[in-house]
Amino acid sequence: MTIVKYVIGFVLSLVLTMTAYWVTVNGIDKTTLYLILAVLALVQMVVQLIFFLHLGEEARPRYKLATFLLMSFMLAIIVVGSIWIMDNMNYNMANMSPNEKNDYMLMQHDKGF
């Protein structure tokens, strides 16, 4: 854990943040932009995990790394799953007015899912 590591991490993080900002203000099409931003954020996550949080430096057994990987997997399931489910819900309910949706959801009281 030396000062060099922190400096590298800091500089890399700054560069990645500036790049993300620069790409966003210089408007490109949305899909590409989202993809680039996601990649930049994930790269910065890895940078900070290694240089700031020192993940991977622990001695075996690597409980931190193992729990982090498991957490990332579960997190991906929850986030991607939720978005996928809700997109489908919204698609199927697109022609429902808020009132109809309300009545539909209230049905769970006496006739739930």
Add this chain to the structure above:
Amino acid sequence: MKDAVEEKFLFNKTTIGFWLYLMTDCILFASLFATFAVLRHATAGGPSGSQIFEMPLVMAETIILLTSSFTCGLALVALKARKITQMVVALASTYILGAAFLTIEISEFAKLIGEGNGPAHSAFLSAFFTLVGTHGLHIFMGLLWLLVLVAMLMRRGITSKWVRQMTLFALFWHFLDLVWIFIFTVVYLMGVAK
């Protein structure tokens, strides 16, 4: 010899335990992120992200928090080398930068609420305020923790317990920086994208 083994065990126990807590916090934020993602277009006639976000300020917040994370790391390095003055300076910078971040965030919130765009205005704003506010609450807790650390330092000096606590705090602070990267990307950058 026995004490060294004992101390190493204590250190492992607390850091890995705290790490597990951070993992649970990740899932907490993930739930808020998922909700934000689902509700991000639900502006209900109110403003959307690109209409209310002031990107220069947000960028400043990001740099400030990142620097504060960096100085926190420097404090840890100084502690390892037992350079106490350097460490105190680094910790003070961390605190000031963290407080500056929180001040900007609160003023941003206050301005939005003053303009009538409070969290009760639309589902999008509810999700925005809650996600960013939860991060802010963590920062607030971190600042409180730092004060407690300073008080502990003044009372008892550098003890092995203090070193453990300081290490946990550094983990917490870096973690909050990490969460902010995703808030910055998902909420702000993707929010203002045309």
Add this chain to the structure above:
Amino acid sequence: MFGRLTLDALPHDPVTIGGVAGGTVGLLIIIAAMTYFKKWGWLWREWLTSLDPKKIGVMYIVVAVIMLLRGLADVAMLRAQQAIFATSPNSPISPDLFQQVFSAHGTIMIFFVAMGVIFGLINLIVPLQIGARDVAFPLLNSISFWLFVAGMVLMNVSLGLGEFSAAGWLAYPPLSELAYSPGTGVDYWIWSLQIAGVGSLLSGVNFLITIFLMRRKGMTLMKMPIFVWSVVTSMVLVIFAFPILTATLAMLGLDRLLGMHFFTADMGGNPMMYVNLIWAWGHPEVYILVLPAFGVFSEIVPVFSRKKLFGYTSMVLALIAIMILSFTVWLHHFFTMGAGANVNAFFGIMTMVIAVPTGVKVFNWIFTMFRGRVSFQTPMLWFMAFVATFTIGGVTGVLMAVPGIDFVVHNSLFLVAHFHNMIIGGVLFGAFAAYAYWFPKFTGFRLHEGLGKVAFWCWLVGFLVAFLPLYALGFMGAVRRMDHYDASLGWQGLFIAAGVGVLIILLGVFFQVVQLAYSVWKRKELAVGPDPWGGRTLEWATSTPIAEYNFATLDAVHDRDAYWTVKKAHEKLSAQYYDIHVPNNSGYGALIGAAALGVGFALIWHIWWLAGVSMIALIALVISSTQRTDVEHVITAREVALTEKRLRGKRA
């Protein structure tokens, strides 16, 4: 001054007044007796402030048993209504009260009975089985327990002050939103679960670290007793699922408290997101409860078959598979909400897949019994009953995993019967088996076998009589949560049968109480040694009663069935004692629990000053608890030697 809290909050209808009066009188009698016998100091010193996981475990179970009795009283009311009064317009239980009672029944049984029993069991058994003297964070353990108690108290306060949620045990919006439930009921639900949930989360972290870092020397991961493995998987689910609950409850709370619009139907809110999130927690929660029960049976079957567990590795892999898969099936709780064919098909298939590792476990247990010398004592009887009922529940579960079939039977009593098959047949029977199995380890005498068998048969028969009619009623179209139906439907006979089943179950509970009282009375005759069943794992290597430090010496472990190999080889435990550090008692757990209770109560009733004061107190207590200096005391080697001699007699 007191927010929304006025005299109107006191109960009005006779049923609730009766319940509150009964509860209050009971509480007053206990308080009076405690004062008369001057037991408060003893209670505070020996139990409430204790950081000994053995004592915390017992306290968890005491709370859970009290809550079980309340949950059963609730259900007796529900079934009485459905069997006797449902076809007539006049009934003592109003529709609104009926809704509160079924909401309370579900909430209590899951959060305060099942969770309490599971955490109690983990506290009692895990440190012993891994050969440790303590948990990783003793004070945190006490705080978790007290947060659990605070949630429980808050939940029960709703009986006498205000009302409880009438929105079902998971409080779906928009019904649980301010527009439809303006009273305090849903707030009680939110805050009692929020507080208890944080406690569970902290326990999850605590026990994972305990198991990761504090195992006896030589006990590798693949040499851990299978119950410990089941706890690992269950606690992993706790730490990854409970934050979702915390976030979801917080968002519903913000909707209600600050007028936000997460789950309202207007202003862009999306009630379906709530259903999605709550089940992303709720499905893993089912496995959080049932995995330790699997672990219990995996301990009991080898001991009572005199064989080692069949397929240890496959058992561990099955646990891990269930752990991961349980995060991929949550949509099957709302197939009919409208996600469409693709999504439903995916989650339907995942649901069927999860039955495979569960099936592996059932076969492993049966193969363990195969050609073993099986003795059918009470723990084993519970296991046999579990296999039968759990398989029925599993089969009906796979049936409902087919979205097409789910569209037919969803929300019916068929579903209710299914999940009671899983929770009672799985979790509760597992808890009862564990109770009969480990009771002598902690008390020094066993439970009376004959009365145990009577109680068992009452439970099993009562369970079948109470729930099999519900499958039929579900097919006939009876929906859940129904307090009135038309007499011409011809359902009353089956409802009466289900009601009789509940009575038989209550008879079983009665015999369990009698069994406990009788066993305590005849404890001299029922006294047993430290290893009454021929146990295989380390908890049976301790003395009975167990010393505060669990193990006097920390001999290395060589084998999966650690104690069995020691006994086989006639190895002597080393008699070289060292000083042992044990944690001091601490009142912080109780105080932090009290502060959390204050925060919850104040937020329910909008008493802002109290919320502020309690919040500051809570933070101050947490900070000051980290500054303790007198954390532990030393039991000297000499004292250890004396204690061992006293507890083990001449054999040591």
